Amino acid sequence: MLELSDIKSSEEELQNYYAQLSAQYVTPAWISGGISTEPQSKAVPYLWHWRDLRPQAMRAAELVGTQQAERRVLRLTNPELSGVSASNTLVANIQIVMPGEIARAHRHSAAALRLIIEGRGGYTVVNGERVPMFPGDLVLTPNWTWHDHANDTDGPMMWLDGLDTPLVRMLEAGFYEEYHQERQEFGAGVNASPWHYPMSEMHAALERLADAGFSAARDGIVLEYTNYHVVEGAGYSMVGDRRLDWEDKDVFTVPTWTFHEHVNTGDRAAFLFSFSDAPVMKALTLYREEVRA
Numbered sequence: 434m435l436e437l438s439d440i441k442s443s444e445e446e447l448q449n450y451y452a453q454l455s456a457q458y459v460t461p462a463w464i465s466g467g468i469s470t471e472p473q474s475k476a477v478p479y480l481w482h483w484r485d486l487r488p489q490a491m492r493a494a495e496l497v498g499t500q501q502a503e504r505r506v507l508r509l510t511n512p513e514l515s516g517v518s519a520s521n522t523l524v525a526n527i528q529i530v531m532p533g534e535i536a537r538a539h540r541h542s543a544a545a546l547r548l549i550i551e552g553r554g555g556y557t558v559v560n561g562e563r564v565p566m567f568p569g570d571l572v573l574t575p576n577w578t579w580h581d582h583a584n585d586t587d588g589p590m591m592w593l594d595g596l597d598t599p600l601v602r603m604l605e606a607g608f609y610e611e612y613h614q615e616r617q618e619f620g621a622g623v624n625a626s627p628w629h630y631p632m633s634e635m636h637a638a639l640e641r642l643a644d645a646g647f648s649a650a651r652d653g654i655v656l657e658y659t660n661y662h663v664v665e666g667a668g669y670s671m672v673g674d675r676r677l678d679w680e681d682k683d684v685f686t687v688p689t690w691t692f693h694e695h696v697n698t699g700d701r702a703a704f705l706f707s708f709s710d711a712p713v714m715k716a717l718t719l720y721r722e723e724v725r726a
């Protein structure tokens with residue numbers, strides 16, 4: 434007959450055994466813990482106000498040149514994570530390029546996106562294609578694409594960077610390379626469509642959907658780490674039991690497996706932009722959603 438076994442050993446015997454294992458760099462799983470019935474993120478919901486971020490970005494532009502910093506970037510740091518990232522797997526940065534400056538060309542295995550916050554007409558060169566940047570535009574630099582940024586306007590260019598650097602680091606798949614010149618030559622092709630999603634087009638498309646009665650955000654409750662950026666509008670989000678009040682250009686982060694809802698308290702449409710781990714989760718068949726009744 435098969436049954437669960439019951440062995441009585443003394444605490445001393447166990448501790449001796451564990452000490453031997455430890456000396457051999459082996460760990461008994463039964464005392465390691467770590468089983469939970471659902472994900473429990475160390476990250477907490479958090480919101481960074483643009484009114485706080487903008488002056489610090491301008492200050493960075495006074496203190497540090499693009500010669501000194503590969504990228505002049507302020508990294509939004511989740512208060513409860515040990516790493517320098519907004520969520521466990523994603524970073525959210527504010528980057529600033531001042532008039533006349535360039536951020537030199539490089540590429541990396543982490544994928545990046547930019548959501549333009551301020552400045553009109555600076556540009557990013559992606560694999561030799563010149564992509565113009567206007568507020569609300571989304572510019573993609575997928576992994577291992579060459580990219581450099583330039584500001585030939587008379588005002589600062591600022592944007593939100595989103596990268597999957599922590600995830601790539603966790604997978605120990607981080608590669609990085611500098612281009613052989615500071616800037617890429619670019620061809621005649623302006624408005625390279627694979628890399629560029631202009632806000633003017635998104636705006637119109639979203640308003641059409643809203644008019645047609647679609648809820649823009651089914652954005653139910655998703656097993657993912659998410660960072661949100663308020664393109665425009667005012668309102669608040671309940672994330673778990675925390676209320677995050679947002680307005681134009683703020684950034685906030687939603688930990689994995691946390692109920693969240695967004696409420697527009699303003700008198701105009703609110704446009705929220707989010708990026709998340711959903712594509713990775715789906716590729717690994719780990720993606721789950723739950724809608725609260």
Ligand SMILES: [Fe+2]
Pocket residue numbers: 539540541545580
């Ligand atoms: Fe980069």
